[in-house]
Amino acid sequence: MEKQGVITLINGPVVTARGMREFAMHEMVYVGDLRLMGEIIRIDEDEATIQVYEDTQGLKVAEPVFGRGEPLSIALGPGLLGNIFDGVGRPLGAVYEKGGIFIPRGIKVPQIDPDKLWELEPAVKIGDVATPGTVVATVKETPLVVHKIMVPPAVEGEFTFVLPKGTYKADVVVAKVRDNRGQEIEITMVQRWPVRVPRPCREHLTPKEPLITGQRVIDGFFPIAKGGVAAIPGGFGTGKTVTQHQLAKWSEATVVVYIGCGERGNEMTEVLEEFPELEDPRSGRPLMERTILVANTSNMPVAAREASIYTGITLAEYYRDMGYDVAVMADSTSRWAEALREISGRMEEIPAEEGFPAYLPSRLAEFYERAGRVVTLNGDMGSVTIIGAVSPPGGDFTEPVTRHTKRFVRCFWALDKSLANARHFPAINWVDSYSEYVGEVEDWFSLNVDSGWGALRNRAKELLAEDERIQQVVRLVGEDVLPDGERLITFTAYLIKNGYLQQGAFGPDSYSPPSKGFAILSLIMYFYDKALALVKQGVPFSLLRSGDVVTNLVHLKELSAEELEVQLPKIRQDLDTFLEKTGSERLAARGR
Incomplete structure (x- = not known):
């Protein structure tokens, strides 16, 4: 029997429901008769607080709440590259085809196209040992990236079935593994993963190789390492978005994940129009063939803005696990923090400085700590580099988001309004900026550029x-x-x-x-x-x-x-x- 609760209070994107004793913390739910997407963020005995990822206008008290039995998760498989998703992982192209130019409330679309055919090349055979991260098969996802279908974490045993080479849909069973208890586990091209849980790796490594960006002020003065974290703070008009566009286009990363988190619609429109037309400078192919866009503009539901950061970083970790270097552009973490503030206020939590919740620093730390250069579960080396834009009001670098971000990043590219007004771009101030990766990447520059x-x-x-x-x-x-x-x-x-x-x-x-x-x-x-x-x-x-x-x-x-x-x-x-x-x-x- 399906678990079911009843709505008792509606406060914008925050909904309270009764009869929720059997539900779990962070479980995804369907809210109301329209079955709006939501997530449980607080449980108090029989009562639960839910943040709803869609517009709650018209929602009524006494409407039902249904459980989904899993936390907020996204489907990971071939077809992610070149796609544009909203904050909770719905592909906007599929949403448009099904619901039109505006996102209808309660719309359900598959995250991975179930009808698209893929050329599968097996990488194991029956009788081989299966361990977490073992590459089962490969798919040419785009001309620039080979997609590796891997054994999910926590699955190990022996392969009892391997799909032969051929053309298949994404939901086909690629392999079967018999574990130590004798149970057979089916592996498909697609696996689901909860976005708030970091994907595991074998070992974290010290970042020693720079992420070459092609921007002299960064590579020469304030370099960032592969697997590093950087912040680009700056007031309105200082060039945060253009700088991130440059980094997305030119940085030596195999895969780029661009998260438009709470940005103005016209800026996100520029990204959506410009990226498909950009050419990858190293291959001459379209840049979108190695890019994923997560679009969540300021007029979209505020709770989905909070989730978009986790959706993007989970996609990045998935490609990192294949042994690729991934660059994540988060534009901007200030809008994400504002979403936290709004939800916290509606939950009547005691505010800290400037109204932000007291847990803002820990949430920022959780996000930036998911960067890193690692040894993956299958022994490859991959990295996730996070570059987050910060939009301090009035360019005030002492405001809470910028100040707490500085605690968790090791590269700080401070944008200067006076430089931008003087048409000096990138407007990165050479006095206020710094990089703590200089000592770690100096050997690479000495070896590959010049000893001096x-x-x-x-x-x-x-x-x-x-x-x-x-x-x-x-x-x-x-x-x-x-x-x-x-x-x-x-x-x-x-x-x-x-x-x-x-x-x-x-x-x-x-x-x-x-x-x-x-x-x-x-x-x-x-x-x-x-x-x-x-x-x-x-x-x-x-x-x-x-x-x-x-x-x-x-x-x-x-x-x-x-x-x-x-x-x-x-x-x-x-x-x-x-x-x-x-x-x-x-x-x-x-x-x-």
């Missing part, structure tokens, strides 16, 4: 910090009173800011490999060292900055990596020639 990467980065950052100090003096008394040595510092800082850190989101410079960034920065610092030696000999700085070869240093970024590599020796030679000629002429004139 760490020293060059440190020198450039020190020069920018010195420039920041000098600019305070300039704002008080003007630049004319500066000695030539300090004017050289401010000019070199200008070259670094505009010739190295600034990077357009479109055109040939939208992706810059680490080798190109290192070449640009090393040439700028080479100019600084040569010019400083001449300034110390009494050569006026005004003469040293006047040559075309010097002013053109700011335009090196417009060259492709290949063009820069070819032209670099000549540029360096021209720079030497100009500085030596200018210095010798000035010193000779002084001698006369």
